[in-house]
Structure formats: structure tokens, C-alpha cells
Amino acid sequence: MQFNIKNIDDWQNVVEEIIPQLQNPILLLKGNLGAGKTTFTQFLLKNLGSADEVNSPTYSIVNEYNTPKGKVYHFDLYRLKNIEEVFDIGIEEYLDNAYLCIIEWPEVYEEELYGLRYHTMSIHNNGENREISFD
Numbered sequence: 001m002q003f004n005i006k007n008i009d010d011w012q013n014v015v016e017e018i019i020p021q022l023q024n025p026i027l028l029l030k031g032n033l034g035a036g037k038t039t040f041t042q043f044l045l046k047n048l049g050s051a052d053e054v055n056s057p058t059y060s061i062v063n064e065y066n067t068p069k070g071k072v073y074h075f076d077l078y079r080l081k082n083i084e085e086v087f088d089i090g091i092e093e094y095l096d097n098a099y100l101c102i103i104e105w106p107e108v109y110e111e112e113l114y115g116l117r118y119h120t121m122s123i124h125n126n127g128e129n130r131e132i133s134f135d
Helices: 011-021 038-045 084-089 091-096
Strands: 003-006 026-033 062-067 071-077 099-105 119-125 129-135
Touching: 003 062, 011 038, 011 119, 011 129, 038 099, 038 119, 071 091, 084 091
Parallel strands: 026 099, 026 119, 071 099
Antiparallel strands: 003 129, 062 071, 119 129
């Protein structure tokens, strides 16, 4: 799926299209700083029925949210330097106990996902708009 975001309200349309496609318990979010990964997550959680305030997990590494379908864990692995640091936060336990795990900056952990079912969303900010691909 491909999307083009021109303003913040367009995120709602993206989320409405993506939610029915979320068949896997892991969503990898890729994109440069300021691309809109957390903004997307805010719209997604609201549409999943969460009343929680959604913030970037840049410093906390992982945020937990409640939805009617279960727990959603939102990770930001940007500051983690190697796979050992990812394991130190207990990511496997989160993956085993979540309705959905959203992972920003997943590159340090991506190799470990071999054999697991996940979606990937890439956001490219080209200055005037954002181009999004989802699979």
C-alpha cells in the first residue's frame, strides 16, 4: 500500500486504511528523524480505542498503551547500539504479551525477527509531503 501525506489530517486516512490490514502482531516503523513515526502512532492508538496519551518513547525506550484489544507496546530503538541492549530491555517478553508491538528504528533488531510475522511501514519526508509504504 502506498500513501501520500500532505497535512496532518491525512494521517487519519492512512490509519483507516492500515488498521484492517494489521494481521501481524509487530509493526516496524522506518523513517528519518521527524518523518512522522510518532504522529502515525498517535493516530493509530486513538483509532484502536486507546484513551492513553501517546508520546515518543525516545528516552523511555518503550511505552505501554491500553486498547480494547490488548496491550500495545511502542519502542524506539534509536539509542540502542547493539542487539544485547535490545535483549536487555526484555523485548522478547513484550513481543510475547502484546496485541501489537510498534518498533521505531528497528534496524538493530530486525535480523532477530526472522521467522516472525510483521508489517513494515516506511515514511519518507521529501520536504513538502511524506510518502508512505506499508506491507
